[in-house]
Amino acid sequence: MISARVYRGGDVHEIDPADISETVGHPDQLLWVDVEEPSDAEFDRLQEEFSLHPNAMDSVRERHKRAKLVSYPTHAFIMASSASLQEVDFFTTATWLISVRESDGKHPAWRIDNVMKRFERTRPDHPTSAFLLYVLLDEIVDGYFDLLDDGEDKLEALEEMLFQEPPPPEREIQQELVESRKRLIAFRRAALPLREVLHQLQDRDVDWIDEENGRNFGIAFDHLLRVLDLLDAQRELLASVVDAQLAIVSNRMNSVMKKMTSWGAILLGSALVAGIYGMNFVHMPELKWKYGYVYALGLMAAIALAGYWYFKRKEWL
Numbered sequence: 188m189i190s191a192r193v194y195r196g197g198d199v200h201e202i203d204p205a206d207i208s209e210t211v212g213h214p215d216q217l218l219w220v221d222v223e224e225p226s227d228a229e230f231d232r233l234q235e236e237f238s239l240h241p242n243a244m245d246s247v248r249e250r251h252k253r254a255k256l257v258s259y260p261t262h263a264f265i266m267a268s269s270a271s272l273q274e275v276d277f278f279t280t281a282t283w284l285i286s287v288r289e290s291d292g293k294h295p296a297w298r299i300d301n302v303m304k305r306f307e308r309t310r311p312d313h314p315t316s317a318f319l320l321y322v323l324l325d326e327i328v329d330g331y332f333d334l335l336d337d338g339e340d341k342l343e344a345l346e347e348m349l350f351q352e353p354p355p356p357e358r359e360i361q362q363e364l365v366e367s368r369k370r371l372i373a374f375r376r377a378a379l380p381l382r383e384v385l386h387q388l389q390d391r392d393v394d395w396i397d398e399e400n401g402r403n404f405g406i407a408f409d410h411l412l413r414v415l416d417l418l419d420a421q422r423e424l425l426a427s428v429v430d431a432q433l434a435i436v437s438n439r440m441n442s443v444m445k446k447m448t449s450w451g452a453i454l455l456g457s458a459l460v461a462g463i464y465g466m467n468f469v470h471m472p473e474l475k476w477k478y479g480y481v482y483a484l485g486l487m488a489a490i491a492l493a494g495y496w497y498f499k500r501k502e503w504l
Contacts, residue, residue, distance in 0.1 A: 188224060190220070191219070191221075192221075193218055195217075217283070217316055220233070220284070224289055225287060247287055254381040262278050265279070265320070265324075271334075274289060280395065284320060299326075315397075324407050328411050339421060345428055350435075364429060382408070385411055386408060389408050452494055452498070453490075460486050
């Protein structure tokens with residue numbers, strides 16, 4: 188689905204996608220074309236009307252690549268990932284910008300409602316594609332903070348699971364740890380390459396970015412650095428949770444071994460008495476003793492109670 192808006196001075200007009208070609212390239216206006224879940228026919232139409240580079244179009248169709256910025260003779264191509272790890276692509280020149288949003292079947296395409304409201308609220312009297320691109324990328328980075336907050340909540344819940352009594356099944360904890368690790372790896376793979384993209388835009392490697400918008404991209408760059416710092420902190424926290432989980436498993440195993448050893452030692456004394464009086468030698472004075480059976484049982488009970496008291500005192504039981 189294609190939608191298009193033209194910004195001219197302080198005015199904004201929604202135009203029919205069929206009339207896009209009539210508005211392309213006007214120096215006194217900004218054309219924003221947003222494409223959600225484009226079909227092959229819509230891709231071909233955009234490529235023809237805006238002379239988009241074939242290599243950039245191939246990158247959009249292949250999807251799931253790293254964030255990057257590529258400058259072509261007629262336009263620049265930027266690839267990024269939203270907080271839901273959905274790919275978002277931008278084609279832009281000094282007078283127009285195309286945003287392409289697609290889903291992966293699991294999550295919907297990145298929504299631009301907040302972007303549009305923010306751009307309408309903060310745009311200058313003569314909005315530029317550079318400022319629009321800054322708002323789009325900065326909103327993507329701001330979305331990363333929400334993802335980090337959600338990840339922090341999950342790690343805190345995971346920490347609480349480790350110390351629950353009774354403890355949850357080990358399989359459940361292991362699954363949560365693996366999913367958290369996969370999530371952080373995927374997030375880092377999406378966010379880290381965007382740092383170089385914003386750095387290039389901050390340094391005005393694209394000709395039509397002026398000094399003011401270069402500073403704007405510097406603000407977005409600083410926001411992304413904070414995201415990456417928080418992401419590294421969460422990775423360290425996850426590593427600490429893994430270490431804590433291993434320590435807890437080891438302690439539980441030691442506790443089990445202590446109990447098994449204690450009961451084995453307690454029963455060993457009784458087994459020793461039973462073994463001695465079970466040898467059936469002829470000349471054993473207690474064999475014909477009237478109270479021999481009761482004596483043997485009492486001796487075994489006394490040894491067992493003494494062992495239980497000893498190991499209980501040592502907190503092995």
